[in-house]
Amino acid sequence: MTAEAVKQFQDLEAQADAIMAVFSDAGYEYVAPAIIQPADVFLDVVGESIRGRTYVFTDPDGEELCLRPDMTVPTARLYLERFPEADSRARYAYNGAAFRFRSAGDAAIDPREFRHAGVESIGGMERDIEDAKILAILIEAVESAGLKDYRLKFGDLGLFQALLNALKVPKRWQTRLRHQFWKPDTFRTLVQKLSSEDERALSNVPKELQERLDPSKPSNAKKELGAYLEANNIPLIGARTLAEITAHLLEEVEDVRTEPLSTEAANLIESYVGITAPPRAAGARIEDLVSESGIDLGAEIDAFRRRIDRMSEAGIDFANAEFSAEFGRNLEYYTGLVFEINVDSLNGRLPIAGGGRYDDLLKSIGASHTVPGVGGAIHTERLMAAVRGEL
Amino acid sequence: MSDKFILAIPSKGRLMEKALAQFEECGLQITKTGHERGYIGEIKELPQVEVSFQSASEIVHFLKNGRIHMGVTGEDLTREYITNADARVNFLKKLGFGHADVVVAIPTCWIDVSRMIDLEEIASTFRKRHGRRMRVATKYMNLTRGFFSKCGVMNYRIVESLGATEGTPMAGTADLIVDITSTGTTLVANHLKILDDGVILESEANLISSKSADWTSIASEISNEIIARLDA
Numbered sequence: 001m002t003a004e005a006v007k008q009f010q011d012l013e014a015q016a017d018a019i020m021a022v023f024s025d026a027g028y029e030y031v032a033p034a035i036i037q038p039a040d041v042f043l044d045v046v047g048e049s050i051r052g053r054t055y056v057f058t059d060p061d062g063e064e065l066c067l068r069p070d071m072t073v074p075t076a077r078l079y080l081e082r083f084p085e086a087d088s089r090a091r092y093a094y095n096g097a098a099f100r101f102r103s104a105g106d107a108a109i110d111p112r113e114f115r116h117a118g119v120e121s122i123g124g125m126e127r128d129i130e131d132a133k134i135l136a137i138l139i140e141a142v143e144s145a146g147l148k149d150y151r152l153k154f155g156d157l158g159l160f161q162a163l164l165n166a167l168k169v170p171k172r173w174q175t176r177l178r179h180q181f182w183k184p185d186t187f188r189t190l191v192q193k194l195s196s197e198d199e200r201a202l203s204n205v206p207k208e209l210q211e212r213l214d215p216s217k218p219s220n221a222k223k224e225l226g227a228y229l230e231a232n233n234i235p236l237i238g239a240r241t242l243a244e245i246t247a248h249l250l251e252e253v254e255d256v257r258t259e260p261l262s263t264e265a266a267n268l269i270e271s272y273v274g275i276t277a278p279p280r281a282a283g284a285r286i287e288d289l290v291s292e293s294g295i296d297l298g299a300e301i302d303a304f305r306r307r308i309d310r311m312s313e314a315g316i317d318f319a320n321a322e323f324s325a326e327f328g329r330n331l332e333y334y335t336g337l338v339f340e341i342n343v344d345s346l347n348g349r350l351p352i353a354g355g356g357r358y359d360d361l362l363k364s365i366g367a368s369h370t371v372p373g374v375g376g377a378i379h380t381e382r383l384m385a386a387v388r389g390e391l
Numbered sequence: 392m393s394d395k396f397i398l399a400i401p402s403k404g405r406l407m408e409k410a411l412a413q414f415e416e417c418g419l420q421i422t423k424t425g426h427e428r429g430y431i432g433e434i435k436e437l438p439q440v441e442v443s444f445q446s447a448s449e450i451v452h453f454l455k456n457g458r459i460h461m462g463v464t465g466e467d468l469t470r471e472y473i474t475n476a477d478a479r480v481n482f483l484k485k486l487g488f489g490h491a492d493v494v495v496a497i498p499t500c501w502i503d504v505s506r507m508i509d510l511e512e513i514a515s516t517f518r519k520r521h522g523r524r525m526r527v528a529t530k531y532m533n534l535t536r537g538f539f540s541k542c543g544v545m546n547y548r549i550v551e552s553l554g555a556t557e558g559t560p561m562a563g564t565a566d567l568i569v570d571i572t573s574t575g576t577t578l579v580a581n582h583l584k585i586l587d588d589g590v591i592l593e594s595e596a597n598l599i600s601s602k603s604a605d606w607t608s609i610a611s612e613i614s615n616e617i618i619a620r621l622d623a
Contacts, residue, residue, distance in 0.1 A: 225502070
């Protein structure tokens with residue numbers, strides 16, 4: 001079933017009308033961002049898993065363009081075009097086509113040209129309230145289209161970040177841990193690595209050279225490295241300068257000299273990512289876990305609890321809801337809440353709807369300051385198939 | 392499509408010689424029909440087989456769209472040009488020649504980089520300093536994307552390179568490469584080194600069948616016969 005099939009077109013339109021009515025009644029303004037987007041800006045902020053599935057092309061002027069693979073980034077760009085100072089509050093709704101490459105053998109329910117109907121709330125400072133509103137209106141929309149049995153899944157990338165900060169994990173390791181967060185096996189290996197001295201050794205840099213490098217004296221270190229390369233007939237090729245290579249090497253040397261991640265910290269990280277429970281119970285378990293270790297997650301855990309309260313107040317039913325600490329959408333731009341609406345017939349592998357908070361996105365596409373944002377979108381073809389029991 | 396069973400063999404070079412030799416050793420002598428420089432052949436022992444001589448990458452495309460039943464070509468090209476390759480073709484047998492590793496290679500002077508994850512670490516500084524992302528020159532765009540993604544490396548840009556890829560870092564048109572290497576000599580000559588965990592694929596020539604070809608019962612029988620002979 002694809003939106004390209006003419007016979008589905010009118011049914012999808014009728015479903016979209018119902019969804020858009022819910023959005024517009026709630027005060028979301030209907031927008032239609034451009035389908036063709038500059039590849040550069042776009043590909044910078046979406047994850048590689050989507051980047052590899054994006055239709056990218058070059059126009060006769062040599063400009064690199066793409067067919068939008070999702071609606072959030074185009075909507076955020078539209079906001080910036082309207083408000084270059086990024087100083088306004090906006091609530092947008094959309095229903096439009098997005099495009100992702102599908103290879104033969106991929107599920108037919110997942111066409112390469114599909115329609116996303118969704119909402120984005122940009123510039124709202126009361127994050128927990130906005131998070132709850134977005135989820136509540138998406139639930140209302142899928143229910144108005146006739147969806148009955150579904151499950152909610154939550155994650156919170158802000159909490160994971162807060163945990164790493166509280167454990168005083170060095171910045172470089174944080175980057176690595178964040179990058180591997182979505183791949184449970186690789187992640188576990190990495191945590192073990194960081195907690196073992198041997199694994200962190202710089203095996204490729206000779207001991208004598210390492211010993212001569214002093215992180216507090218970068219210019220001396222640069223000379224040492226230059227002499228080493230010359231003595232070994234290694235020419236300096238490529239764009240990276242000797243100073244750049246030295247700077248990173250010194251970070252690594254400092255790393256080796258730093259205490260490894262403590263076993264307690266490593267265990268704590270592993271216990272944290274293992275948490276899967278109904279939202280309120282999960283909050284309690286996270287608090288137990290960190291308080292046993294004498295760690296303070298500060299504002300993030302309060303925000304987590306407040307958000308659950310706001311969701312309750314917004315009428316969201318947690319009977320079929322699950323929080324999973326290691327759940328996150330594989331998109332680089334999410335920073336806080338992430339969520340999905342799933343149905344059993346799609347195995348939870350292909351969500352009916354999904355979204356989350358993206359507080360860094362606006363800045364990364366050109367805003368002069370950080371602008372909070374949260375949103376979510378419905379996969380309308382999947383929704384229609386689920387409602388009709390066609391899965 | 393005729394009721395012929397079509398087997399594609401590389402049309403030139405060592406790949407062709409080795410493939411012909413291997414079939415001959417197993418009692419399947421492939422001879423060209425008609426013109427010496429023609430592209431059609433036959434196997435006396437298996438008269439229903441039509442042998443088609445094609446370039447290694449053309450064989451991959453024919454396997455993908457089912458225009459041939461079986462072919463000899465490199466695993467590297469097959470995995471590069473057929474997304475989801477395992478769902479669309481069968482890798483029947485490694486043939487023991489045409490060895491080449493698809494590897495990630497960086498300038499040897501990047502002494503601070505030895506693993507894939509290190510690339511991601513230097514990427515953001517690189518971008519700030521040079522105003523662009525690191526460029527990876529390769530003709531294996533899909534293999535590169537898949538492997539980099541698996542390793543958590545996001546901050547790079549692929550530049551397509553259809554020849555002399557090893558020279559691009561020295562020429563300044565790319566910062567690192569993904570390319571095939573068999574002995575590593577060319578890499579060393581161009582002052583490049585392979586990352587510790589930078590072997591994407593250990594490729595060699597494979598006997599591969601297409602899942603979308605016209606598989607009549609006769610075609611299946613012939614296929615089994617060829618596999619049995621090559622396994623013997």
